Amino acid sequence: MLTTVKKFARWRRAKGSLAVEFVCGCLLASVFVALGLHMSIAIFGAYSNDRACRDACRNAAQGQDLTEATKLAKVVLKSYQASSFLSAPKISAPIVYQDFGGRVMPQDSPYVQVSTSTDVTMPLGTLSFFNAGTLQDSKLSFVKTYTFPIVRVK
Amino acid sequence: MNNFSSQHRPSRRLSSIRCRNRRGQSLLSLMMLIFLVIVPLFAIITFECARLYLAKQELQNASDAAVLAGTATLASSDNVDPVQAHRDAVVAAIKIFKANTVLGQTLTNTTEVTSLASLPCALDEAKIFFEFINPVTGKVEPLSSPNGKVVRASTSTTRGLAFGDYVGIKTLNVNAVSTGAVPKLDLVICFDVSGSMDDQTPVTFVKRKWDATLGGGKNVYSPVVGANGLMQGKIFDILKPAPTGSSLNACYPQILTEAFWEAQCYSSEYLAQYYGVPGLRSGGIYPEAGKAPGNFPPGTAPTFDGMKVFTDVVVNIDGNPSFGGASYGGFSFPDVATLTEAARGNLESDSVYRSSKANTAVTVSPRPGYQKAYFEAAAKQVKPMKDAQTALATMTQILNTDADVHFGFVAFDSTIGTDATSTETWYDLDDYAPYGAKKGFPIPHVGIDPAAGRSAYTEVNNAIDLCVPMGATNIGGAVHSAVEDLKSRSRLGSTKAIVLFTDGEPTVPSGPLSSDPKANARMAAVEARDAGVALYTVGLAQNPAIIPDQTEILNDQQSDPTTGGMAAIAGHGGTFNLVTDSSQLRQTFSKIARRLVKLVSNQ
Numbered sequence: 001m002l003t004t005v006k007k008f009a010r011w012r013r014a015k016g017s018l019a020v021e022f023v024c025g026c027l028l029a030s031v032f033v034a035l036g037l038h039m040s041i042a043i044f045g046a047y048s049n050d051r052a053c054r055d056a057c058r059n060a061a062q063g064q065d066l067t068e069a070t071k072l073a074k075v076v077l078k079s080y081q082a083s084s085f086l087s088a089p090k091i092s093a094p095i096v097y098q099d100f101g102g103r104v105m106p107q108d109s110p111y112v113q114v115s116t117s118t119d120v121t122m123p124l125g126t127l128s129f130f131n132a133g134t135l136q137d138s139k140l141s142f143v144k145t146y147t148f149p150i151v152r153v154k
Numbered sequence: 155m156n157n158f159s160s161q162h163r164p165s166r167r168l169s170s171i172r173c174r175n176r177r178g179q180s181l182l183s184l185m186m187l188i189f190l191v192i193v194p195l196f197a198i199i200t201f202e203c204a205r206l207y208l209a210k211q212e213l214q215n216a217s218d219a220a221v222l223a224g225t226a227t228l229a230s231s232d233n234v235d236p237v238q239a240h241r242d243a244v245v246a247a248i249k250i251f252k253a254n255t256v257l258g259q260t261l262t263n264t265t266e267v268t269s270l271a272s273l274p275c276a277l278d279e280a281k282i283f284f285e286f287i288n289p290v291t292g293k294v295e296p297l298s299s300p301n302g303k304v305v306r307a308s309t310s311t312t313r314g315l316a317f318g319d320y321v322g323i324k325t326l327n328v329n330a331v332s333t334g335a336v337p338k339l340d341l342v343i344c345f346d347v348s349g350s351m352d353d354q355t356p357v358t359f360v361k362r363k364w365d366a367t368l369g370g371g372k373n374v375y376s377p378v379v380g381a382n383g384l385m386q387g388k389i390f391d392i393l394k395p396a397p398t399g400s401s402l403n404a405c406y407p408q409i410l411t412e413a414f415w416e417a418q419c420y421s422s423e424y425l426a427q428y429y430g431v432p433g434l435r436s437g438g439i440y441p442e443a444g445k446a447p448g449n450f451p452p453g454t455a456p457t458f459d460g461m462k463v464f465t466d467v468v469v470n471i472d473g474n475p476s477f478g479g480a481s482y483g484g485f486s487f488p489d490v491a492t493l494t495e496a497a498r499g500n501l502e503s504d505s506v507y508r509s510s511k512a513n514t515a516v517t518v519s520p521r522p523g524y525q526k527a528y529f530e531a532a533a534k535q536v537k538p539m540k541d542a543q544t545a546l547a548t549m550t551q552i553l554n555t556d557a558d559v560h561f562g563f564v565a566f567d568s569t570i571g572t573d574a575t576s577t578e579t580w581y582d583l584d585d586y587a588p589y590g591a592k593k594g595f596p597i598p599h600v601g602i603d604p605a606a607g608r609s610a611y612t613e614v615n616n617a618i619d620l621c622v623p624m625g626a627t628n629i630g631g632a633v634h635s636a637v638e639d640l641k642s643r644s645r646l647g648s649t650k651a652i653v654l655f656t657d658g659e660p661t662v663p664s665g666p667l668s669s670d671p672k673a674n675a676r677m678a679a680v681e682a683r684d685a686g687v688a689l690y691t692v693g694l695a696q697n698p699a700i701i702p703d704q705t706e707i708l709n710d711q712q713s714d715p716t717t718g719g720m721a722a723i724a725g726h727g728g729t730f731n732l733v734t735d736s737s738q739l740r741q742t743f744s745k746i747a748r749r750l751v752k753l754v755s756n757q
């Protein structure tokens with residue numbers, strides 16, 4: 001009888017270790033899944049913001065003045081829709097439109113500078129990627145600035 | 155039964171678990187290896203690759219911006235020295251490159267290198283290498299070559315890896331290559347040579363006659379007072395014409411009778427013909443070199459005293475409203491009397507000097523070349539024509555230095571020439587009287603040549619130099635002609651553009667598209683639009699009164715084909731450039747050159 005109880009207890013311990021093994025494995029896997037998910041979303045956010053900023057800046061550089069440049073930049077940014085994890089990109093700093101009043105020195109180029117930001121909402125909480133971002137309320141904010149020459153000076 | 159079961163079931167399972175334990179241990183080890191080493195390593199590599207790809211993308215964008223700035227600077231460079239133009243482009247490009255960032259770090263630590271081999275750089279450093287390529291041969295040209303018109307920048311930067319410390323690779327280098335060029339450009343310049351193109355020229359109206367009461371008699375050169383006061387200074391100020399300007403010209407063809415319509419002052423030869431009497435200039439005899447005033451000897455021709463009458467209009471070759479004396483090419487012109495006699499050719503020899511009675515009033519010694527010297531000096535004062543010619547020549551020179559351009563040229567007044575040697579016939583002194591010699595004055599038309607290497611640069615510059623002010627302003631005819639040239643003779647795949655320069659607005663006579671001058675001009679702009687030709691209009695407003703009309707017909711804002719501006723109607727990026735002073739023309743043409751720039755595909 002005693003032998004039987006011991007054998008049964010040993011069987012239960014073995015079964016328990018299997019469960020622990022399984023739970024530990026799941027926990028580990030879930031950490032990596034979360035990590036991977038956050039990484040993917042963060043990378044996508046950084047790319048999306050970079051592309052939006054570049055397109056906005058290029059378009060703004062076609063403007064004849066600051067007002068038109070701002071309008072052109074906003075038109076481009078409107079084409080970037082928000083999604084579940086990404087906010088729509090927005091202009092994060094005043095646009096710089098430097099045309100030197102039409103009197104450009106030989107070694108200068110008129111330029112326009114556009115900064116955009118995109119917020120990435122992390123589905124599983126507080127992880128931070130890329131030095132460019134700061135985390136607040138599970139949100140990572142990517143900011144990018146591009147400077148493009150104004151070719152069509154008035 | 156239950157005991158039996160409970161006795162045997164555990165033992166069977168235990169033996170099974172023992173077997174699993176052995177397999178499980180290795181499986182556990184394998185899982186640990188995967189989860190703790192391989193998956194994180196894979197994640198890190200994926201992350202770093204994505205990060206580096208982002209860095210490369212950002213570097214590519216910074217390079218594109220730099221190259222675009224360089225190309226635009228090169229195309230609009232107000233410098234015909236290729237070395238300096240290329241250096242300016244490089245410096246401007248580097249400034250834009252440095253203003254950008256890669257992975258959140260600025261590119262301010264950028265240095266220019268002289269070879270591709272020097273591109274690899276240290277952590278957080280960036281390097282840039284420029285090449286200028288001949289668009290025809292595809293070969294790299296030295297800075298001193300005017301054929302280096304395509305800008306290529308190779309850039310490189312090194313960034314640290316986020317997990318570099320864990321994987322043993324601390325930095326990685328990313329590179330980008332960008333190319334920029336002014337597109338292959340076929341450009342026709344439409345140049346207004348109408349009579350108003352010399353309205354800012356300083357002149358003096360003179361009444362030359364014989365005065366027998368002075369000593370033994372002598373030539374006198376009286377100042378003339380017209381309806382607007384003393385007739386010396388800029389033509390526009392003397393005559394105060396309509397906003398479209400005056401057809402009276404400082405040099406041949408002068409069309410002297412125009413002064414009556416604007417200042418109620420008669421040309422003596424017009425009056426003489428009107429009354430059927432000998433003229434005061436030289437008795438109505440032409441050519442007039444060696445001829446004394448018409449009233450010598452006294453009584454042979456009326457002097458029209460008491461009336462507003464002039465015989466000559468001479469250019470103040472010193473550039474001042476009131477002539478104070480000048481020298482040109484070794485010839486001395488101390489006073490208006492000398493200008494008048496030199497213009498008539500009475501200082502070419504001692505015999506004409508004496509027979510014209512110039513010797514009674516002019517103190518300089520006659521010698522061959524005086525007349526030529528006067529007209530050369532006068533041509534330099536013909537404004538705004540001279541300023542426009544200089545600015546246009548500079549623009550063609552800049553474009554020829556910095557871009558792959560084939561040029562065409564259409565000079566226009568009321569008519570359009572057919573070839574580079576086309577002329578328009580006018581009496582050189584007055585087409586209304588008429589008086590003077592009937593001569594052909596250049597109205598050149600240089601067609602685009604699509605053949606490789608045939609830019610027609612020299613022909614166009616020669617044509618620009620030949621132009622003299624005369625006639626009216628048929629803008630529509632000129633643009634129509636330019637569009638036809640571009641449609642039939644431009645190069646395959648080229649960007650096509652017209653630069654229209656005018657100091658006025660469309661006037662009669664008009665055609666060939668409409669008898670209404672403005673409709674004619676707008677219809678020509680529609681033709682340009684349909685042919686894919688950008689129209690850059692440059693309106694020189696010599697007086698504020700013309701600005702509203704000029705803006706209405708040349709603007710780039712309203713594209714209605716029946717009421718809009720020509721630049722807007724033609725579209726394709728053309729612009730209207732209003733210039734209120736001819737000194738601004740050079741800068742304006744440089745801006746137009748800059749607008750023609752675009753980024754070509756990366757290679």
